[in-house]
Amino acid sequence: MRVGTVRHDPRGPGRVRRLVAVALGGALLVAAAVGLGTGPASAAASDTNLTVTMDGSGIDTLNPFLSFYNGALNTFGLIYPSLNSLGKDGVPGPYLAKSWTTSDDKLTWTFTVQDGLKWSDGQPITAEDAAWTFNLIMTNLTAATANGSLVANFASVTAPDATTLVVKTKQPQANMLYVSIPVSGIPIVPKHVWSAHVADLKSYKNETYPVVGYGPWLLQTYQTDQFERFTANKAFRLGSSGAPKFDTLVVQLLKNSDASVAALKNGQVADTSVNAKQFDVLKADTKMTAVQEVGNGWTGLEINGGARTKSGKAIGTGNPLLGDPQVRSAIHWAIDKNKLLTNVLGGKGVVGNGYLPPAYPQWSWKPAAADAVTYDPAKANSILDAAGYTKGADGIRVDPRTGKKLDFRLGIHSDSASDAQISQFLKGWLTDIGISIRIDSLSFAQLNSNLSRADWDMLMDAWTTGPDPTYLLSIQTCGTLPDDTGANGNTDAFYCTPEYDKLFAQQVVTLDATERVKIVAQMQDILYQANYDIILFYGDGLEVYRNDHVSNLLFGPPSSTGLHPAQSVFWNYLDATPPGAASAAPAASSSKTGLVVGGVAVLVVLLAGAFVLRRRSTSDLRG
Amino acid sequence: MSIPPDVLLGEPLAADPTPDPPSGASGGASRAGALWFYARKLLAAVVSFFITLVIGFVLFQLMPADPVRALTQGRPTSAAQMQALRDSLGLDKPLWQRFASFVGDTLHGRLGFSWQFQEPVASLVGSHLWPTVLLMGVSTVISVSLGLWLGIRSGWRQGSVFDRISSGVSLTLWSVPTFWLGLLLLVAFSVGFGPIPSLFPADGMSDPSIAAAGWPHVVDVARHLVLPVATLVLGDYALYVSIMRSSLIDEMDSPYLLTARAKGLFDSDVRRKHAVPNALLPAVTVIFLQIGGIIGGAVTVETVYSWPGLGYLTYQALKVPDLPLLQGTFIIFSASVIIMNLAADVLYRFLDPRVRAQ
Numbered sequence: 005m006r007v008g009t010v011r012h013d014p015r016g017p018g019r020v021r022r023l024v025a026v027a028l029g030g031a032l033l034v035a036a037a038v039g040l041g042t043g044p045a046s047a048a049a050s051d052t053n054l055t056v057t058m059d060g061s062g063i064d065t066l067n068p069f070l071s072f073y074n075g076a077l078n079t080f081g082l083i084y085p086s087l088n089s090l091g092k093d094g095v096p097g098p099y100l101a102k103s104w105t106t107s108d109d110k111l112t113w114t115f116t117v118q119d120g121l122k123w124s125d126g127q128p129i130t131a132e133d134a135a136w137t138f139n140l141i142m143t144n145l146t147a148a149t150a151n152g153s154l155v156a157n158f159a160s161v162t163a164p165d166a167t168t169l170v171v172k173t174k175q176p177q178a179n180m181l182y183v184s185i186p187v188s189g190i191p192i193v194p195k196h197v198w199s200a201h202v203a204d205l206k207s208y209k210n211e212t213y214p215v216v217g218y219g220p221w222l223l224q225t226y227q228t229d230q231f232e233r234f235t236a237n238k239a240f241r242l243g244s245s246g247a248p249k250f251d252t253l254v255v256q257l258l259k260n261s262d263a264s265v266a267a268l269k270n271g272q273v274a275d276t277s278v279n280a281k282q283f284d285v286l287k288a289d290t291k292m293t294a295v296q297e298v299g300n301g302w303t304g305l306e307i308n309g310g311a312r313t314k315s316g317k318a319i320g321t322g323n324p325l326l327g328d329p330q331v332r333s334a335i336h337w338a339i340d341k342n343k344l345l346t347n348v349l350g351g352k353g354v355v356g357n358g359y360l361p362p363a364y365p366q367w368s369w370k371p372a373a374a375d376a377v378t379y380d381p382a383k384a385n386s387i388l389d390a391a392g393y394t395k396g397a398d399g400i401r402v403d404p405r406t407g408k409k410l411d412f413r414l415g416i417h418s419d420s421a422s423d424a425q426i427s428q429f430l431k432g433w434l435t436d437i438g439i440s441i442r443i444d445s446l447s448f449a450q451l452n453s454n455l456s457r458a459d460w461d462m463l464m465d466a467w468t469t470g471p472d473p474t475y476l477l478s479i480q481t482c483g484t485l486p487d488d489t490g491a492n493g494n495t496d497a498f499y500c501t502p503e504y505d506k507l508f509a510q511q512v513v514t515l516d517a518t519e520r521v522k523i524v525a526q527m528q529d530i531l532y533q534a535n536y537d538i539i540l541f542y543g544d545g546l547e548v549y550r551n552d553h554v555s556n557l558l559f560g561p562p563s564s565t566g567l568h569p570a571q572s573v574f575w576n577y578l579d580a581t582p583p584g585a586a587s588a589a590p591a592a593s594s595s596k597t598g599l600v601v602g603g604v605a606v607l608v609v610l611l612a613g614a615f616v617l618r619r620r621s622t623s624d625l626r627g
Numbered sequence: 628m629s630i631p632p633d634v635l636l637g638e639p640l641a642a643d644p645t646p647d648p649p650s651g652a653s654g655g656a657s658r659a660g661a662l663w664f665y666a667r668k669l670l671a672a673v674v675s676f677f678i679t680l681v682i683g684f685v686l687f688q689l690m691p692a693d694p695v696r697a698l699t700q701g702r703p704t705s706a707a708q709m710q711a712l713r714d715s716l717g718l719d720k721p722l723w724q725r726f727a728s729f730v731g732d733t734l735h736g737r738l739g740f741s742w743q744f745q746e747p748v749a750s751l752v753g754s755h756l757w758p759t760v761l762l763m764g765v766s767t768v769i770s771v772s773l774g775l776w777l778g779i780r781s782g783w784r785q786g787s788v789f790d791r792i793s794s795g796v797s798l799t800l801w802s803v804p805t806f807w808l809g810l811l812l813l814v815a816f817s818v819g820f821g822p823i824p825s826l827f828p829a830d831g832m833s834d835p836s837i838a839a840a841g842w843p844h845v846v847d848v849a850r851h852l853v854l855p856v857a858t859l860v861l862g863d864y865a866l867y868v869s870i871m872r873s874s875l876i877d878e879m880d881s882p883y884l885l886t887a888r889a890k891g892l893f894d895s896d897v898r899r900k901h902a903v904p905n906a907l908l909p910a911v912t913v914i915f916l917q918i919g920g921i922i923g924g925a926v927t928v929e930t931v932y933s934w935p936g937l938g939y940l941t942y943q944a945l946k947v948p949d950l951p952l953l954q955g956t957f958i959i960f961s962a963s964v965i966i967m968n969l970a971a972d973v974l975y976r977f978l979d980p981r982v983r984a985q
Contacts, residue, residue: 053836061700062943065745072700073743145711153705209746228754229935231835254835259933262810263830269818270825449948452696467701475703484706491713494706 051251052582054554057264057276058232058257066210066226068191069140069147075257077187078573079232082253083217084191087115087134087169087184089242092559092575094364094471096181099242100134100192101169110176110515111159115169123194124237125216131163134184136195138171146205151190153475154183176513178520179472186219186574188470193217220248220578231256242578249556249581268292274553280350283546295558297545298567300363301468302356303422305339305430305538307332311458311498314485320458323412325403330391331410331439332535336377337384338433345541348425352546356539358528359480363570364471366521369528377532384437393438401438410439412461415454418445423464426540457490458498465496465537474512477527480536481505497536504530545571556581664976672969679961684729687950687957688722694947698743716742733958739951743943748955751940758832759936762929763921765852766859771914773860774867775907781868782875782906783898793868801865809858809931816854827854830933855932859925863917870913874906881905908979912971919967 059074068080089099101115121129138161140147141154148155155161159172171180184190197216201208214235215223220242221234232255236248256273258264264276265286278286278294287294308322309332325331341355354362357376358369371377393401393410401410414430416423424445431441441462446454454460469476478484482500486493504527511523531537544567549557557580560568694716695709704712713719717728732739738748777797781790800808814820817829828851833839837847878884879902887897926938937956944952 055835064743067745070745072698072702074700148708149712150702152708153703156705206745207747227833227835227839227935229939230831230833230933233835256831256835257933258830259930259939263813263931263933266813266817266829270829272829448697448946449694456696478703486706492706492710494704494709 052249053252053254054250054577054580054582055254055256055273056577057267057273058255060259062229062257063226063232066215066223067205067208068193068210069151069205070149072150075255079223079226079255080191081186081219081572081574082221082234082577083215083219083223084193085121085129085218086186086189086191088181088189090182090185090187090471090572090574092569092572094366094570096185096471097243099186100129104181106515110513111173113171113173113180115171117167117169119167121218122239123197123216123218124214124222125194125197127194127196128166129192129194129218130166131169132166133195134169134192135161135163136199137190137192140198140202141190144202144205147202154190176515178512178515179474182470182472182474185471187572188472220574221253229257240578245578248578250577253577268548268550271550271553275547275549275557278546278548280352280546283352283548284350286548291551292548293551294546294548295562296352296567297547297558297571298363298563298569299353299542299544300361300470300570301466302359302361302539302542303426303464303466304356304540305335305426306463306465306497307335307536307538308458308461308463308498309534309536312485312500313488313490313493314482315488317488319486319490320460322458323461325406325408325410326412326461328391329535330387331393333377334384334387334391334437335434335439336535336538337380337387338437338439339430339538339540340379340433341540342379344426344429347429348422349541349543353541353543356541357532359531359537359539360473360476360524360528361469361542363469364473366517367473367524369525371529371532375529375532381433381436388437395438399435399438400440412439412441413444414441415444415446415451415460415463417451417464418447420464426464456486456493467496473524477508477511477524480527480531481508499531499534499536501530501534547571552583554580555583661976665973668969668972672965675965676962679965680730680733680958683954683957683961684726687948687953688725694742694949697947729954738955738958741944741952741955742949743947743952744949748952751952752937752955752959755935755937755940758934759929759938760921761848762852762855762934762936763859763925766856766863767914767917767921769856769860770864771867771917774864775871775910777864778868778871778910779875779898779903779906782872782879783902785872785876785879790872794872797865797868800861801863803862805858805862805925806927806931808862809855809928812854812858813931827851832935851932855928855934858928858931866913866917867910870910871906874909875902878902878906908975911974911978915967915971915974916964919964921963 059078061073061075063071063075063079064073065071066076066079068076068084071077071080085100087099087101088096091097098118100117100121102118104113104115106113115131115134117129117131117134123129138155138158141151142148142158142161157173157175157177159174160170161172162170164170173180177183182189184192194216211226213223213225217223218237218240220237220240222237224233224235226232234253234255236251236253238247240247256267258267258273258276261277261279261282264273265278265282267273268276268286283294283296286292307326308320309329310324310327311318311320311322313319345351345353345355357371360367360369362368388401388410392404394404396402396409402408403410414427416427427441427443431443434441451463455463467476479494479496480499482502482505484493484495485498485500486495507523507527507530511520511527514520514523547558557576558568558571559575559579562568695712695718698712699709717725729739736749738752740746741748741751744751774797777793781787781793784790813829815823816826819825828834832848832851833844834847834851837843881902884897884902887901888894892900925936926942928934929936929938930942937959941953941956943949944956
């Protein structure tokens, strides 16, 4: 309630004018900021620039001996050489090493290193750089942090002269040519730079710019959690490929996919990965090219079929009923993978079968028609009926031996929308065959913690792999089970059979590529029958780039189903070319932006003027 | 950090109920009283900080903390390598030993070593602090100014059209999830829609093509600030509108306003010089709490706009979980809030004579 007589201050309009002036000034400043900032990239210089988005995991450290994150691994692939390249067909080829031979006993590899190559500071690149890098990882615990397992079978590495590198292994090593390849292998670093940092390797961040290296690109700067800027290494040569066609490369870290798409649409970046819904929308945009790539990973359902330690002792709280192969088999028959693919990925993927994804066709495996498991709930029910599991009054089956229900926990990643979708489908399908599911939505850390302790029945799982499948195959071996304390384990699903282990050991030493593929196929067959990992689907890689910013970014050609081969940033950014005469679009956009900004500024001025005039004309009435 | 308005409406920072030593008429006794007041507040702040440290440590220990699988990102890593990594992270040490080194390190100003970034936490916090302070500082200044201004106008003319529109709009925006609002602004003003072209960048704090120095850099950072600041301001200013409005309405019936009017003061002077200073006290509490929370950043907004600040750093730490980084940022956030509470207590003594009189 207002009390007292109200008197209005005749100075009021003066203050209003000041306020209006401040507001006007602010509006014009914003307009100036927008106007000044419009199209800085296009107006910067005559240099051609390619801006792309960084892998979502970002960069943990630029020290290649310590780094695990994909953003950093991609960077090393661009700025450091490796012994071998990985061809666009997924097969290793020459890089620093121009040729190689193996001894008759398959224990000695002799690489001939290219002569005449130089680091970016002008020092020659020799075999000694490679020998020093490998030896450091073999002998220094800190240096072995990220890549120690890749040289675990190395007995010695020497460089008898500048162009010869000799690697002796403890036993034959089939994946030798994958040990040092761009991105997923060991990068070779310049000895004359890194030898000064052995003592402080743990804390050395490798942020002295430009970073001394040799690759298609030279790293000029990294702004933490923002972007990396590279310049093209004009001296770079690899086979028929010369230096990059762009002058500079910017890799930006965008922390969510909506921001990535926004940046793509407004021309801030030329290329980004997208999800299925964004792909469908952007596909219709004539300024963009949307490409599906064959997937290099799978999404699967992991089943705890009876967790054991290395000594065979039971561990964890997994439901023992899942130890029955018939129950696991029935679960597999009850899953409609086609429906999952359609509903979860919008059809952008391939129905899952073998343990290794289709990105590297040499390893791809499918079950024989007679062994293939398809969606068949009637068969799933009959398997469980035959195994003696009878349905109770509530429709849930009961084990006649223990009287316990087929009631399992399903752990899913709380931050994964696809896990949430899949789990609802699974719940419905498994209920139809008399199995009840309790969905536990868990953080990534909690899920991993439960996995290690075997405190789970079923989990949603996903893996990607590089071109060499050794590691992915290894996590199904008995050697990765934990010890009796529950520690020292690295198993994926507590799977362990002597038959699989024998084949694993065999493929590791089989240098004949064809023979190795056959062994790996047998291993995948065993895993398929075991149903510890039911592979649901392999999601396609989805990429969209702007035609007015870049050409020749992705390599192909697409398969009959329209899928491009698995891509590699090494080749993508090396081959990418600036578009011919398509650079008019940003300028048009700038002028349009200028018009709108100018219009808004004029409107603000007019409104402010009208407001002041009105205040003046009514000031007598108000006070 | 956001505080629901209903929690704070009209409640000034409570004066400490413990009575001060009796104050005499002499200036010496008054100074002693003031010193006693500050000493008690400081002691309370120190005790709060240590209790927070213990709670923080216990909470983080309850988290599932085998980060090795998350850290290695599925890279080829043998079980022995993983165990070596666990040993190097100190995960196998007994709990009491970890607590002792945590407290010891904190007292010595060391915040630990991040597991995932392999870098001292202090250095990581240092590199992420400036972007967060810039973002949150600018947005807080604008939110406070706008909120208080609107709150004063609305409260003074309670029930007017201006009040109804201002309160309705601010409360509607307050109710909108910040993440969603951020995405809407991103789509509207970064991508553009209809005749409106792209006006502001979608991401980050600066444009890689512009040198990180001089006027062009300032303008560039300002451009990148506009959308995240707008998101934060639109989401937060209602807090100040509500507090200021309700606080001013509480003062409207006060006899001193009648006296002021009876003296013949202009209405604007009655509002500005008499009503607002008294109504401002609850807002001061909230403002200082907000300033304390500035360091904590805004995880959602920093994520939507890829802003390289402490909020996003904390999110990255949570995902692994990177316990040293989490504990380090927790210490910084806690210290910041406690210091700002202490500052609010001290300021209250100057602003409110009743606190001095106690």
